[in-house]
Amino acid sequence: MINIPSTIRIAFRALRVNKMRSALTMLGIIIGVGAVIAMLAVGTGASKQVEAQISSMGSNLLIVLPGATTAGGVRMGAGTQPTLTLADAEAIRNECPAVAEVGPVLNGIAQVVYGHQNWSTGVVGTTPGMLVVRDWDLSSGRPFTEQDVKNATKVCLLGQTVVENLFGDDDPAGKIIRIKNIPFTVLGVLERKGQSAIGQDQDDTIYIPVTTAQKKVFGTAFPGMIRIVMVKARSAGELAYAEKQINELLRQRHRIGPKQDADFSVRNLTQMMQAAEQSAKVMTLLLGAIASVSLIVGGIGIMNIMLVSVTERTREIGIRTAIGAKTWDIRLQFLIEALTLSLIGGLAGIIIGVSGSKVLSMLAGWPTIVSPLSILMSFSFSGIVGIFFGFYPAYKASLLNPIDALRYE
Amino acid sequence: MALIETRGISRVYRLGDIALKALCEVSLKIEKGEFVSIMGPSGSGKSTFMNILGCLDKPTTGQYLLEGIDVGNLKRDELAGIRNKKIGFVFQGFNLLPRTSALENIELPLLYNGIPVKERMEKAAWALKNVGLEGRGGHHPNQLSGGQQQRVAIARALVNNAPIILADEPTGNLDTKTSAEIMELFVKLNTESNITIILVTHEADIAAYSRRVIRFLDGCIISDEARVKT
Numbered sequence: 001m002i003n004i005p006s007t008i009r010i011a012f013r014a015l016r017v018n019k020m021r022s023a024l025t026m027l028g029i030i031i032g033v034g035a036v037i038a039m040l041a042v043g044t045g046a047s048k049q050v051e052a053q054i055s056s057m058g059s060n061l062l063i064v065l066p067g068a069t070t071a072g073g074v075r076m077g078a079g080t081q082p083t084l085t086l087a088d089a090e091a092i093r094n095e096c097p098a099v100a101e102v103g104p105v106l107n108g109i110a111q112v113v114y115g116h117q118n119w120s121t122g123v124v125g126t127t128p129g130m131l132v133v134r135d136w137d138l139s140s141g142r143p144f145t146e147q148d149v150k151n152a153t154k155v156c157l158l159g160q161t162v163v164e165n166l167f168g169d170d171d172p173a174g175k176i177i178r179i180k181n182i183p184f185t186v187l188g189v190l191e192r193k194g195q196s197a198i199g200q201d202q203d204d205t206i207y208i209p210v211t212t213a214q215k216k217v218f219g220t221a222f223p224g225m226i227r228i229v230m231v232k233a234r235s236a237g238e239l240a241y242a243e244k245q246i247n248e249l250l251r252q253r254h255r256i257g258p259k260q261d262a263d264f265s266v267r268n269l270t271q272m273m274q275a276a277e278q279s280a281k282v283m284t285l286l287l288g289a290i291a292s293v294s295l296i297v298g299g300i301g302i303m304n305i306m307l308v309s310v311t312e313r314t315r316e317i318g319i320r321t322a323i324g325a326k327t328w329d330i331r332l333q334f335l336i337e338a339l340t341l342s343l344i345g346g347l348a349g350i351i352i353g354v355s356g357s358k359v360l361s362m363l364a365g366w367p368t369i370v371s372p373l374s375i376l377m378s379f380s381f382s383g384i385v386g387i388f389f390g391f392y393p394a395y396k397a398s399l400l401n402p403i404d405a406l407r408y409e
Numbered sequence: 410m411a412l413i414e415t416r417g418i419s420r421v422y423r424l425g426d427i428a429l430k431a432l433c434e435v436s437l438k439i440e441k442g443e444f445v446s447i448m449g450p451s452g453s454g455k456s457t458f459m460n461i462l463g464c465l466d467k468p469t470t471g472q473y474l475l476e477g478i479d480v481g482n483l484k485r486d487e488l489a490g491i492r493n494k495k496i497g498f499v500f501q502g503f504n505l506l507p508r509t510s511a512l513e514n515i516e517l518p519l520l521y522n523g524i525p526v527k528e529r530m531e532k533a534a535w536a537l538k539n540v541g542l543e544g545r546g547g548h549h550p551n552q553l554s555g556g557q558q559q560r561v562a563i564a565r566a567l568v569n570n571a572p573i574i575l576a577d578e579p580t581g582n583l584d585t586k587t588s589a590e591i592m593e594l595f596v597k598l599n600t601e602s603n604i605t606i607i608l609v610t611h612e613a614d615i616a617a618y619s620r621r622v623i624r625f626l627d628g629c630i631i632s633d634e635a636r637v638k639t
Contacts, residue, residue: 316506
């Protein structure tokens with residue numbers, strides 16, 4: 001017959017008697033739990049950031065780059081040999097079954113003027129398909145159409161950063177801005193996307209029809225030239241097929257023999273980003289594992305103190321056993337003491353961990369996310385630590401011979 | 410049926426190769442309501458005998474029947490239950506829990522007997538009153554005199570209505586006057602509540618309070634005589 005509430009009271013009294021020792025023992029658990037929560041928060045924050053960047057880039061993305069030139073044996077970097085054309089982009093869209101949409105790109109830096117404001121930004125000549133490829137909606141206005149591309153009309157879509165710099169609080173829709181001194185009508189404004197994976201401001205951009213860029217803004221080395229093509233596959237599973245189909249199609253279109261090097265390359269952006277995401281997750285795991293070690297060290301601290309406590313209170317255990325405490329009465333008393341230490345430590349650790357990760361994100365500027373799961377996990381883990389490391393001392397206490405224990409000085 | 414009956418119990422301690430016989434073939438009966446003193450020099454086996462009577466130890470051979478039950482066959486926790494309900498211990502060194510109030514000390518046997526809080530409080534208060542320490546329930550052992558501490562220990566032995574009190578030199582740490590008070594308390598409990606009291610002592614004048622004196626020497630009983638109260 002075990003009386004739990006009374007046993008709890010006995011345990012609490014024992015802990016109160018040695019306040020300093022109890023507090024120091026708890027400190028191990030506090031630091032352990034706090035570290036686990038803070039480290040997981042840092043890790044989760046990092047992977048969430050990577051995830052957000054992936055989705056801001058658009059999903060299931062491939063990128064087709066032109067090849068490298070070789071001049072007298074010296075090979076130049078990728079993209080130095082302009083080989084891609086708008087017709088290539090259209091062919092990819094029409095002839096590759098695994099491709100959902102393409103966005104050709106001919107871009108450059110240009111000075112943009114509105115009224116007495118001016119701003120230098122990246123101007124991207126593209127097609128309406130680009131908005132689909134990048135999963136990018138408009139926050140106001142309307143996109144330009146295939147017709148605009150065909151006619152090379154002077155219309156544009158503005159990124160949020162451009163709007164802020166040129167218009168301030170004004171509504172840009174229908175206004176005329178000058179790109180390289182050419183007047184363009186603003187059709188709409190792109191939604192905010194934020195930073196890209198490499199920290200670029202994705203909102204600092206202007207979209208114009210690709211033909212307008214070719215003919216009126218940047219010019220081309222040969223008719224129909226574009227710099228890259230962004231491709232959206234129909235699904236993540238079809239990324240590899242799309243890559244293969246594009247390769248085959250472009251080799252055919254560029255008349256490249258089976259043994260010749262291609263004059264273009266296809267890269268899988270999503271795969272690269274997923275790798276980054278994976279490494280962020282591994283980092284989370286690693287941080288958590290390292291922090292868990294300190295939690296276990298805290299548990300060993302509890303065991304240490306409980307063993308001392310059992311030795312110190314040998315006589316008390318003898319008295320209790322003599323007047324009728326059963327094996328589990330004694331075991332429970334010491335187990336509850338250990339559990340109380342670890343659970344109170346765990347609670348304090350949660351507070352420290354949550355506020356610690358807040359401070360960390362403020363001081364270091366890291367995004368931290370404290371997930372309820374990590375709190376639950378580390379708290380129950382601290383409970384398990386208490387039981388695990390408390391059991392041996394409790395077991396030892398319960399086996400003491402009452403005659404010897406009563407004689408213990 | 411005798412309250413306590415031992416049939417040829419002996420206790421052998423093994424220290425490496427040497428076997429030390431602390432008790433040899435002791436047989437005796439103690440009836441309910443007796444007041445027995447056990448006397449003998451150090452090493453005579455009287456403490457070993459008391460440990461066995463108190464179910465803290467088991468005989469190596471022989472049988473110990475407590476209220477007709479053979480204690481030798483019981484497990485550790487069953488023995489704990491018997492100590493809790495049948496036997497009250499009073500020690501020379503009081504053996505109260507430090508930093509714990511008198512009332513809470515007295516409550517302990519009830520706690521391990523699974524008695525609910527309210528009943529515990531009532532019984533503990535009753536036991537405290539019975540030993541003449543009314544109003545001292547909140548004091549901690551270090552705030553009480555030796556005699557008072559021993560009274561608290563006696564109250565703890567009483568609280569579960571155990572039929573037997575085993576007292577191991579209960580006056581060994583007390584002065585003569587306090588010793589007499591404690592012995593008077595034992596006599597009162599014996600005559601008024603019919604509690605069987607078995608006490609170990611060195612001193613003849615303490616043994617004089619009892620009605621039967623058993624003497625031990627080298628692990629054997631050398632005399633067992635009833636005393637006529639003078």
